Amino acid sequence: MSFLANHRFLKMNGLGNEITVLDLRGTPLRVSAAEARAIAADPRSRFDQLMVLHDPVTPGTDAYMRIYNTDGSESGACGNGTRCVGWAMMTDPVMGHASGRTLVLETKAGLLPTEQVSDRVFTVDMGPPRLAWNEIPLSRPFPDTRTIAIETSLAEAPELAGPSAVSMGNPHAIFWVADANAYDLKSIGPKFEHDPVFPERANISLAQVVGSDRIILRVWERGAGITRACGSAACATVVAAARKGLTGRKAIVSLPGGDLLIEWREGDDHVLMTGPTELEHEGTFSPALFAGAA
Numbered sequence: 095m096s097f098l099a100n101h102r103f104l105k106m107n108g109l110g111n112e113i114t115v116l117d118l119r120g121t122p123l124r125v126s127a128a129e130a131r132a133i134a135a136d137p138r139s140r141f142d143q144l145m146v147l148h149d150p151v152t153p154g155t156d157a158y159m160r161i162y163n164t165d166g167s168e169s170g171a172c173g174n175g176t177r178c179v180g181w182a183m184m185t186d187p188v189m190g191h192a193s194g195r196t197l198v199l200e201t202k203a204g205l206l207p208t209e210q211v212s213d214r215v216f217t218v219d220m221g222p223p224r225l226a227w228n229e230i231p232l233s234r235p236f237p238d239t240r241t242i243a244i245e246t247s248l249a250e251a252p253e254l255a256g257p258s259a260v261s262m263g264n265p266h267a268i269f270w271v272a273d274a275n276a277y278d279l280k281s282i283g284p285k286f287e288h289d290p291v292f293p294e295r296a297n298i299s300l301a302q303v304v305g306s307d308r309i310i311l312r313v314w315e316r317g318a319g320i321t322r323a324c325g326s327a328a329c330a331t332v333v334a335a336a337r338k339g340l341t342g343r344k345a346i347v348s349l350p351g352g353d354l355l356i357e358w359r360e361g362d363d364h365v366l367m368t369g370p371t372e373l374e375h376e377g378t379f380s381p382a383l384f385a386g387a388a
């Protein structure tokens with residue numbers, strides 16, 4: 095029987111981005127890709143991202159997080175999920191051992207200082223963007239990632255070319271469009287996600303700049319498909335927009351699930367993301383879920 099049988103989880107969301115939080119601190123256990131897919135398949139625990147808490151690795155941090163997509167693949171960043179973990183570690187009666195209003199979380203991509211702004215609102219320091227082609231990563235050199243060339247060209251939307259590329263600990267491609275709602279993202283998203291220029295695939299955003307401090311954004315997520323919000327995509331988009339002179343370094347990003355405030359701080363170049371969290375319910379995994387999942 096899987097160690098996950100009867101294990102407790104929280105079903106949360108950050109702006110409608112579906113997040114399941116699972117605490118494995120105090121154990122050496124690790125969720126497999128098949129187990130993640132099994133958790134995603136149950137409507138009670140379904141997620142766009144599964145956030146798994148592990149014991150801290152770097153001294154001074156509060157927890158190490160592994161982040162799984164619906165397809166079982168792992169990501170180095172999830173902005174909305176990180177806010178949810180912040181809430182869980184400060185507020186949940188079982189997971190909430192943290193004292194005070196700040197935490198430092200860690201993923202394979204780096205440290206994420208997380209601060210409670212009010213009851214359910216959190217700011218995550220998403221760190222500096224990675225802008226060099228080999229850090230994103232792209233499969234061949236581009237001296238300037240503000241605009242890159244891709245191989246995919248769509249007969250139905252030839253204007254979708256020359257996206258910006260940014261890593262926020264996970265790879266993002268941002269297409270600048272006049273109307274973010276004018277496209278069938280479900281059809282075009284997977285084609286760009288798998289473009290050969292993205293060796294680790296990419297999260298695909300359609301960004302409509304509506305002012306020097308406001309962007310409308312829709313996202314097709316690597317490994318998860320269309321989500322109602324993607325925090326790291328919002329961060330990547332404001333960085334790319336500011337680099338192109340389309341907005342300033344601080345902007346509201348309006349996603350289908352609601353708004354995020356993003357600031358690309360001067361000085362240390364860190365990107366700060368502020369937005370809400372919501373607890374939907376808690377539950378325990380049915381043992382039957384993992385029959386066949388190693």
Ligand SMILES: N[C@H](CCC[C@H](N)C(=O)O)C(=O)O
Nearest residue numbers: 169172173174264324325326
């Ligand atoms: N929803 C997440 C992003 C998940 C990233 C994932 N789809 C990947 O990079 O594989 C967010 O709020 O940042």
